[in-house]
Amino acid sequence: MEKSKVLIIGGTGYLGRRLVKASLAQAHETYVLQRPDMGVDIEKVQMLLSFKEQGARLVLGSFNDHQSLVDAVKLVDVVICAISGVHIRSHQILLQLKLVDAIKEAGNIKRFLPSEFGTDPARMENAMEPGRVTFDDKMVVRKAIQDAGIPFTYVSANCFAGYFLGGLCQPGSILPSRDHVVLLGDGNQKAIYVDEDDIAMYTIKTIDDPRTLNKTLYLRPPQNILSQREVVEVWEKLIGKQLHKSSISKEEFLATMKTQNYAEQVGLTHYYHVCYEGCLANFEIGDEAEEASQLYPEINYTTVHEYMKRYL
Ligand SMILES: NC(=O)c1ccc[n+]([C@@H]2O[C@H](COP(=O)([O-])OP(=O)(O)OC[C@H]3O[C@@H](n4cnc5c(N)ncnc54)[C@H](OP(=O)(O)O)[C@@H]3O)[C@@H](O)[C@H]2O)c1
Secondary structure (H helix, E strand, C coil): CCCCCEEEECCCCCCHHHHHHHHHHCCCCEEEEECHHHCCCHHHHHHHHHHHHCCCEEEECECCEHHHHHHHHHCCCEEEECCCEECCCEECHHHHHHHHHHHHHHCCCCEEECCCCCCCHHHCCCCCCCCHHHHHHHHHHHHHHHHCCCCEEEEECCEEHHHHCCCCCCCCCCCCCCCEEEEECCCCCEEEEECHHHHHHHHHHHCCCHHHCCEEEECCCHHHEEEHHHHHHHHHHHHCCCCEEEEECHHHHHHHHCCCCHHHHHHHHHHHHHHHCCCCCCCCCCCCCEEHHHHCCCCCCCCHHHHHHCCC
16 A cells, blocks of 8 residues: 655654654655744754755645645645644644644545644543643544544544653653652552654554544553552662652642642643543543554554663
8 A cells, every 4th residue: 555645744843753753764755844934943944954854845834824734735645733732832732723624625635633642632521620721622623623524543642751751750840850759649540651752653653544544542552551659660670779759649739739820730730630530541442442552563662661761
């Protein structure tokens, strides 16, 4: 089967740059949106030029110019969007409604993967304020996609390893301490951690796979389903030392959260659902969805142990 041509939007982002790399590695003809509104962001421009050197094609287009998006979309078979959706960085999830309009008008797209790559928003109907905005906005985009009859795959990537493993699952921390860790509650709720490059590889694997058409793909590498305590144990073994442990109760966590600014509160809400409620691992996937490590056993995913070795 011929490989689909892919357009990546948000290609200079934290996940987006890995999607570009994975798409090229899997030999897809890869297009990356270059937005004129990037201004004088020299890092982005240099990154885009390096994508071009590696074989990607840059295509000019802007969210403020509908026709430019339609023209970009017409060049490819598959669109993957990795636009920002982390409030402490930037949150532009609803901008994708413009992309949905462009894809609908272009009429040629075989698969659209919107910017999801986290907790499955469809399971977060009862999420807390203010963090629920992430899930609500992603559901608005899903509804637009489905109303427009656009073929899709939603990738539920669980925890980006860099955020969660780096900080031993402590919000506000992305480097593992060698002395002390604060456990969220009893630290026993299971979560799922995925190396960001593996997220990108699984995502690209799925785009031409009929098994994931109009479905959610969950990323659940079996060795990476661990509680915070288990993550800490992995780190302790690596450094050959026990960390001093304290813990923050659910009530204290929520009270402290209220003293933070809005963007931080959004992130803390997500940590709450993951670490106190176990929202990522406390359900069976069911027959309506697929699991990536089962579909693509040929991907030798990075284990938590391997990922954490990087911090030594
Ligand atoms: N599960 C997790 O732990 C986790 C963690 C982080 C993120 N995520 C999810 O992953 C997805 C990507 O997040 P990310 O952190 O990789 O994003 P990011 O690096 O913050 O941003 C990605 C890209 O979005 C584009 N963008 C930003 N503002 C824009 C604007 N005003 N107009 C048009 N484009 C704009 C930019 O791309 P260009 O400049 O190249 O166009 C930017 O590089 C989101 O859905 C997020 O919710 C999940």
